[in-house]
Amino acid sequence: MNSIEIQYFAVLRERAGIGRETVQTSAATAGELYDELAARHDFGLPRAMLRVAVNDEFAEWSRPLAAGDRVVFIPPVAGG
Amino acid sequence: MQTFAFSTVPLEPGRYREALAEPTAGGYASFEGWVRDHNEGRAVRRLEYEAFETLAVKEGERIVAEAVRRFGVTRAACVHRVGALGIGELAVWVGVSAAHRGEAFAACRYIIDEVKHRVPIWKKEHYADGDSGWVNCERCAAVADGRHVHAAEHPLAAAHRHDRIDQAASGGVPPLPPPDYSRQIALPEVGIAGQAKLAAASVLVVGAGGLGVPVLQYLAAAGVGRLGIVDGDVVEASNLHRQPLYGPADVGQPKAEVAARRLQALNPAVRVDVHAERAEASNVDALVAGYDLVMECTDNFRTKFLVNDAVLRACKPAVFASVHQYEGQLQVYRPLPHWPCLRCLWPEAPRDGLVGNCAEAGVLGPVPATLGAMQAMQALKRLLGLDAGETPALVIVDLLGVETRRLAAQRHPGCDHERPGTTPAAEEPGDAMPAELELDFETLAEAFESGLELVDIRESWERAHDPPGLQIPTHLPLSELVHGRAEFPAEGRYLIICAHGVRSLSLTEHLRSLGHPGVYSLRGGLAALKS
Numbered sequence: 205m206n207s208i209e210i211q212y213f214a215v216l217r218e219r220a221g222i223g224r225e226t227v228q229t230s231a232a233t234a235g236e237l238y239d240e241l242a243a244r245h246d247f248g249l250p251r252a253m254l255r256v257a258v259n260d261e262f263a264e265w266s267r268p269l270a271a272g273d274r275v276v277f278i279p280p281v282a283g284g
Numbered sequence: 285m286q287t288f289a290f291s292t293v294p295l296e297p298g299r300y301r302e303a304l305a306e307p308t309a310g311g312y313a314s315f316e317g318w319v320r321d322h323n324e325g326r327a328v329r330r331l332e333y334e335a336f337e338t339l340a341v342k343e344g345e346r347i348v349a350e351a352v353r354r355f356g357v358t359r360a361a362c363v364h365r366v367g368a369l370g371i372g373e374l375a376v377w378v379g380v381s382a383a384h385r386g387e388a389f390a391a392c393r394y395i396i397d398e399v400k401h402r403v404p405i406w407k408k409e410h411y412a413d414g415d416s417g418w419v420n421c422e423r424c425a426a427v428a429d430g431r432h433v434h435a436a437e438h439p440l441a442a443a444h445r446h447d448r449i450d451q452a453a454s455g456g457v458p459p460l461p462p463p464d465y466s467r468q469i470a471l472p473e474v475g476i477a478g479q480a481k482l483a484a485a486s487v488l489v490v491g492a493g494g495l496g497v498p499v500l501q502y503l504a505a506a507g508v509g510r511l512g513i514v515d516g517d518v519v520e521a522s523n524l525h526r527q528p529l530y531g532p533a534d535v536g537q538p539k540a541e542v543a544a545r546r547l548q549a550l551n552p553a554v555r556v557d558v559h560a561e562r563a564e565a566s567n568v569d570a571l572v573a574g575y576d577l578v579m580e581c582t583d584n585f586r587t588k589f590l591v592n593d594a595v596l597r598a599c600k601p602a603v604f605a606s607v608h609q610y611e612g613q614l615q616v617y618r619p620l621p622h623w624p625c626l627r628c629l630w631p632e633a634p635r636d637g638l639v640g641n642c643a644e645a646g647v648l649g650p651v652p653a654t655l656g657a658m659q660a661m662q663a664l665k666r667l668l669g670l671d672a673g674e675t676p677a678l679v680i681v682d683l684l685g686v687e688t689r690r691l692a693a694q695r696h697p698g699c700d701h702e703r704p705g706t707t708p709a710a711e712e713p714g715d716a717m718p719a720e721l722e723l724d725f726e727t728l729a730e731a732f733e734s735g736l737e738l739v740d741i742r743e744s745w746e747r748a749h750d751p752p753g754l755q756i757p758t759h760l761p762l763s764e765l766v767h768g769r770a771e772f773p774a775e776g777r778y779l780i781i782c783a784h785g786v787r788s789l790s791l792t793e794h795l796r797s798l799g800h801p802g803v804y805s806l807r808g809g810l811a812a813l814k815s
Contacts, residue, residue: 211689213680214608223685248767252632257691262629262678276689278680280634281608283647284495284583 205230206271208237214279216254220245234258234275235265241277254279287360288344290335292367295374300363309358309381313388315396317376319369327412333366333375336404340364347398355391357382362395364405404461462553465507478668479507483553485667486510488575490563490591491582492543493517494526494652495605495659499579501529502660504547508667510555511547512575513540516562520811526649563587568594577666578602579659584636584786592617592626593704603662605655609645610684612655615693616662616676624676627704628696636790651683721792722807723779726814728754736779736804739772741765741788762787777802785809 208231211224220241231237234256241247251265257276258267269275297314304312319331348360360380369375378395382388399405410416468474485508489496492515503511519527519534519542534542544556559571563582572578572594580591580602588604595602599619604626606613617625627633658681665671680689695701725731731738740747740756743763747755762782764770772778772795780788780803788805795803806812 213611213682217611218609223682253634255629260690261692262694276680276691278613278678278691280585280630281606281611281613282583282585282588282634282636283607283609283645284491284493284581284605284652 206269206273208269209272209274210237210241211274211276213277214281215249216245216247216277216279219247229269232268233265234263234267234269237269237275238265238277249279286341286345287348287362288341289361289363290337290341290366291363292365295363295365295377297374297377297379300361300377301379304359304361304379304381306358306381308383310383311385311388312379312381313385313392314377314379315392316374316378317396319371319373319375321371323409326409328371329410329412330371331369331375331410332408333364333369334406334408335364335366337366340403340405343403344399347395347402350398351380351391351394354394355382355387357387357391360391360395362399364399364403366405401464401466406461462507463505463551468506473670474668481669482507482664482667483509485577486512486575487577487579487663487667488512488514488571489579489581490514490571490587491580492527492529492539493523493581493583494607494647494649495656496579496581497527497529497543498653498656499581499660499663500543500547501550502657503579503663504551504554504556506660506664507551507553508663510557510575512557512559512571513543514559514561514563514571515540515543516560526647526652528649563590565590569597572598572600576600577663579663580604581656581659585634586636586786586789588626589633589705595619596625596701596704601666603659603666605659607647607651607655609647610651610682612651612658612681612683614655614658614662614679614681616666616671616674618666618671618676622676622695624693624695625699625701625704628699629678629693631696631698635794636786648683654683655681721796721805722785722789723804724807724812725779728756728810728813731779731781731806734779736777739778739780741780741782741791746783756781762791765791772800772803774800775802777804779804779806781806781810783809784811 205228207226207228209224209226212220212222217223229237229240231240235251238251238256255278256263256265257278258273260274297316301312301314321328344362348362351357351360358381362376362378364376365374376396376399378392380388380391380395382391408416465479469476469479487503487508489499489511492500492513496515500511500513517539518536519530519539521532521535524530524532529546530542538560540558540560544558547554547556561567563571568590578591578595578600580588582588588606591602595617601619602617604615604617615626615629617623676693677690678693680691725734737758738756739758739760741760741762743761747759760770760772765772780792782788785806785808788809792803792805
């Protein structure tokens with residue numbers, strides 16, 4: 205189990221009802237972590253519509269996770 | 285004696301000098317400004333001076349008082365001529381008496397410099413070739429003399445455009461002076477040369493809404509030489525809380541035109557081009573071609589990606605921003621081989637309305653204002669060349685948590701910058717022929733008669749304000765469809781309707797891509813209907 209620090213933005217923040225949380229997870233990749241959290245928070249948005257950043261850099265969904273990683277999920281926004 | 289005055293008759297330095305005499309004074313220094321026969325390489329026949337007198341006298345008196353206090357001189361005064369003057373005539377006189385010559389010279393120099401800088405006085409030059417023009421710019425003379433930079437690069441050159449001059453001449457009112465840029469010129473990275481770069485630059489601003497307003501205001505105020513405004517909308521009452529460039533009296537007026545008028549008043553030296561139209565595939569390349577830098581300030585993905593592809597084709601830099609409730613995203617594009625574009629970050633080009641929409645999500649004014657100000661700052665950085673060594677990133681701003689995050693970004697290997705928009709996502713069938721996705725109707729009655737079933741996809745609270753006779757019976761809120769709580773009928777022919785035609789077009793595209801052939805979007809939404 206890794207401890208991962210997570211930050212949500214835009215619609216994900218609304219759906220989760222929180223801006224950030226720290227989770228204990230066995231997810232091996234950023235993608236697995238998203239699927240786990242999507243189920244818990246009922247995100248409803250497919251991965252293909254989002255981007256993930258790990259430790260302040262955009263990453264692929266296959267990116268392996270390590271304890272202490274900071275993960276940010278970012279939906280695109282279009283308001284102006 | 286008044287310490288600052290205007291005179292409509294020839295100046296009499298001898299008389300003014302007497303008023304400065306005082307037993308404690310050990311000397312007197314004076315400066316006289318004369319009308320010379322040339323300016324910026326043109327032969328000048330005569331001059332006319334005009335001043336905004338009430339304001340000018342107050343400011344002039346303030347300057348003289350500052351000089352007396354700052355340099356500890358005995359007495360000081362300044363008299364400026366107004367009206368018509370011939371070559372060699374005295375235009376301005378400054379006199380200072382003081383215990384010692386050092387303070388007298390320094391105070392005299394201070395007064396003339398500050399008067400030239402701060403007092404609203406306009407000079408109309410009548411040239412030997414019969415032409416004439418209003419000039420208000422002490423720095424012009426400095427520049428023309430070669431003391432700072434070449435005249436062609438002069439930061440205030442835009443103030444001398446003929447359209448300005450003609451307009452002022454025909455109205456009989458001298459043009460207002462451009463802003464005093466001294467506070468930004470004072471930055472070592474800006475300076476006179478940087479100001480000249482801004483004056484020579486042109487920026488296209490796509491969208492004059494929550495983001496576009498601060499972008500336009502700050503770029504105009506900073507003295508960017510030419511601004512283009514692309515916006516096909518009219519001002520709506522619901523815009524005002526976050527777009528304070530507009531007021532209630534502007535509701536119903538074309539945004540681009542109102543914005544242009546306001547910017548012109550803000551900085552008369554800036555040229556503003558009005559493009560009162562939406563950016564579309566048919567016009568975007570021509571729009572982008574006319575400018576050095578593009579600011580993407582619209583509220584929909586469709587236009588954002590349209591602009592992205594156009595700047596890639598044109599090899600122009602661009603600054604993108606978007607907001608959602610209390611957050612915003614900022615991305616700078618530079619036409620460099622390694623630099624990611626909008627599609628590199630979002631290979632699956634998002635569809636409007638499917639991941640949170642501004643009208644339905646709500647927004648507080650300072651959120652787009654902050655992001656717009658950040659966009660303006662990125663634009664100035666680019667124009668001034670202050671972005672050397674910067675690496676590509678998406679910057680996320682959270683105004684609730686008051687935090688920014690800079691996420692390093694890279695080019696997406698599948699994104700073809702040579703043929704922008706040809707990523708797999710963009711080749712989905714829904715993106716192919718936008719013209720056939722949208723239908724035009726003048727009234728709701730006409731739409732009812734078309735044989736299509738009308739489907740209102742607005743949220744319930746949006747429908748609450750509809751007049752009773754204009755309710756659309758079939759209601760499928762987009763939020764319900766997106767979250768799977770409602771399904772769009774698989775069979776039949778439908779006209780999908782929302783407030784402005786953005787969400788409906790997006791849903792239409794989505795349904796078509798799923799193989800639903802009978803769906804259309806009402807172009808421009810309810811806002812485009814006549815009744």
